[in-house]
Amino acid sequence: MSDDHFNKNKGSILKLFTPGPVKVPDRVLNAMALANDTHRSKPYSEMHKLAVEGLQKLLFTKNDCLIFTSSATGIMEACVRNLIKKDEKALFLSIGAFGDRWYEIGVSNGKESIKADIEWGKALTPEIVKEELSKHDYAIVCIQANETSTGVYNPLNEIIPIIKDSGALICVDATSSMAGIKLEVDKLNIDVCLASVQKCFALPPGLALCSISSKALEKTKEVKDRGLYLDFLSIQKKNIVYQTPNTPPIPQIRGLVVQLDHILNQEGIENRFERHKTLGKRTREWANEIGFELFPEKGYESDTVSTMKNSINIDFEKMISTLLTKGYRIVNGYGSLKNKTFRIGHMGEITINELDNMLEVLTDIISELK
Ligand SMILES: Cc1ncc(COP(=O)(O)O)c(C=O)c1O
Structure with missing residues (x-):
């Protein structure tokens, strides 16, 4: 098993952008x-x-x-x-x-x-x-x-x-x-x-x-x-x-x-809600820049998990597994939505910087796959 997934001393060192379980501080x-x-x-x-x-x-x-x-x-x-x-x-x-x-x-x-x-x-x-x-x-x-x-x-x-x-x-x-x-x-x-x-x-x-x-x-x-x-x-x-x-x-x-x-x-309850709002907004803006349509109808998008459609016809499994080799986990669509959608979780302790870094790596992968 690769060190990224299971390190005897550190546990997993993957950065999780999943809709749970998420990284524990x-x-x-x-x-x-x-x-x-x-x-x-x-x-x-x-x-x-x-x-x-x-x-x-x-x-x-x-x-x-x-x-x-x-x-x-x-x-x-x-x-x-x-x-x-x-x-x-x-x-x-x-x-x-x-x-x-x-x-x-x-x-x-x-x-x-x-x-x-x-x-x-x-x-x-x-x-x-x-x-x-x-x-x-x-x-x-x-x-x-x-x-x-x-x-x-x-x-x-x-x-x-x-x-x-x-x-x-x-x-x-x-x-x-x-x-x-x-x-x-x-x-x-x-x-x-x-x-x-x-x-x-x-x-x-x-x-x-x-x-x-x-x-x-x-x-x-x-x-x-x-x-x-x-x-x-x-x-x-x-x-x-x-x-x-x-x-x-x-x-x-x-x-x-x-x-x-x-x-x-410490963080403050309202700051935490605001941070999640910003994470959601940032992810949706990124999806828009790349050309991914959001799966939810407009106005009802979640601020903790974004579900994107395959509007640019890309191999989601390849995209997700390539991102994994760079140390980040995002997830495929749920159940019948597998390969039709993919999801980015932005919940828990994730910072805007961490999200931006992951999205930058993902953007490069998408350009290569296109
Ligand atoms: C909205 C929602 N409800 C229920 C569940 C089930 O939660 P658990 O796995 O903690 O039982 C999940 C798990 O992802 C969920 O997202």
Whole structure:
């Protein structure tokens, strides 16, 4: 195996421009290497408390913030298991691969799941949402903030109030945007807002987080057969005393606390959102200069991942593998979009300079391949 991919002393030295997992900063890796007390100790609870309070600030919420030993998919499954009763329906407003996956989670848990398939590349609009909501009474509605497969960011401020007006609970998958794009949970009255940490948080994978409203917790009490490991109520009961029901990945939580401190107190939350905006804008400008059309419809492009069409008829696999030999990883299109699109992730700790350097190398490769 090449040294770039696996170096016994340094680990991978590749520069990741991926939509997760992303490069983890040394401050987090160093913090994670420190020794810990047990998860039933006072020091652990003090650390857990810092994580919860930091998440509340990051998400602009007073709601409880829960920590799961899983990736984001675990909380997507938790929403389905905890919030839908046997005689109720769930609506999945899917604009891409991760919307489709949430629907499949609903179906595989035996819940009455209905999916609205929006053309990939398009965002949800108030009209679409109203139309879909008029078809049935729904107990919950599940949407993506940022659809990582298409690079579309949904207009949450426009559509969530409509969903709330219907009386349904709203669950938002913010996996590839939380800690990168501003999302104000209480202002929008979001019931569950979830993410995993290997994307904009720039932590190693294995931990997921969500805010949860009191309405969602009340609803959970009415739902039978919620299972044990992903039960919102038992996790929340322990969260109140800053613990988890089962053994959590303690080094990860230490890393999360360090990273939240960096985001909130060192970089500054608004600066972080601005940096991601600039990264998104810069990538789109570059795509335009090269002649790559963006896959998302105009006005809904994500600031954390850009999905480009093959408008200059280039061999994407060759382009991506040549870039890899120069020490940079970008990724092909997701699922059925493979080779039709490619994606550049610009999330986590990436700086504008680092992005510019990578784009310069990529530009040279493209000129050679043309
Ligand atoms: C929007 C979105 N939702 C859900 C997931 C699944 O996340 P995880 O792999 O952390 O379970 C991903 C992963 O890329 C994602 O981008």
